[in-house]
Every structure is written in C-alpha cells, then in structure tokens.
Amino acid sequence: MPGPGRPDPRGIRLLALLGVVAAMAALPLTVASAGPVGEADRGAFRPPAHDDAKRPVSGRSPLLSGPAAATAVRCGPQLSSGEGIEAQTCVLTRGPDIWARTYYRNAGGEELSSVLNLMAPDGRTVEMRCAVVAADDPETCETPRQHVSGDPGAYAAIAEFARRDGGGPLLLRSGSERPQSNER
Structure with missing residues (x-):
C-alpha cells in the first residue's frame, strides 16, 4: 500500500500500459495518413517510380506481419491523356492483404469519374x-x-477515367504491371 502522498505503483503501470496500447493503435493511422511511398509533396505528381515499384519485398518474417510490414508494389507505366489526366495504377500487397490503387491528377478542368478494378x-x-x-x-x-x-x-488492376455524365469516349485506361505467369 502506498504511503500518504505517494502514487500507487499499480496505477502508474496501468497508465504506462494504456499509453503503449494507444501508441500501437495510432501507428497504422499515422502510416495511412502519410500518403503513398515516394510522394515528396502534394504539389508534384509522383507516384512510385516504375522500377522501384517492381522491387519485391524480400522475405516473409513473422515479425513483419503487423503494421510495420513492408508493402510490395507492382505498378504499370505512368500514362497521360490529351484531356489533362495523368495516372499510374498499382497492385499492393502487405502480409495477407492485397488491393489496387491508382494515383492520378486531373488538370483538365472537368470533374470525371473513375472505375478501379482489382x-x-x-x-x-x-x-x-x-x-x-x-x-x-x-x-x-x-x-x-x-x-x-x-x-x-x-x-x-485497371483504372478507367471517363466523363461523369457517361457521354463520350473513355478518356484514359491505366493498368498495373501484367500479372506474372507460371507458363514458359
């Protein structure tokens, strides 16, 4: 039992444990809000460089299965259209998860719609x-x-960009790197 004016050591340990739990819970949110890897600033269109995006994650350490696990990224080429759209589409893998992402810039002055498929x-x-x-x-x-x-x-993954009203031709189609084939 703590003496008068002395804090209870169990309370201090509980607060320290809660601080660690809060920090661990906030880490994925911090990483997610940091933006895509390689994006130096919001003013420049810089999706991952194509050669860097092909670099596979080496090894599958069980220690890297949490929020600090590396993300493997496979991207197609950066493309642009005459209508002012630039895009690059990627397949991302982290641990047991996989998803598609397209990085784009629409400097054409018209709101568009996009459909991204994994x-x-x-x-x-x-x-x-x-x-x-x-x-x-x-x-x-x-x-x-x-x-x-x-x-x-x-x-x-494939991303397609078109006018919002659906009228007119497809403005841009951007795809990830072609899937690897086991056939020779």
Missing part, C-alpha cells in the same frame, strides 16, 4: 468507383483490401 487470378473482381475532382493536385483511389487467394503476382 482482378484476382480465379476470376473474382473488386470494383471501386471514385469521383475525380478537377484539380491539379495528385489524388488516389483504391479498392478495399482483400485476402490474397493464390499467387499475389497473378493479380492485376
């Missing part, structure tokens, strides 16, 4: 529709995370 090797598709504001700032659209089923290298 395609699994077994034929399943996850689709995400995103409103594309008319702004020169880079933005992202991503699908919800899914559990990897089979070879993560066999997944692909």
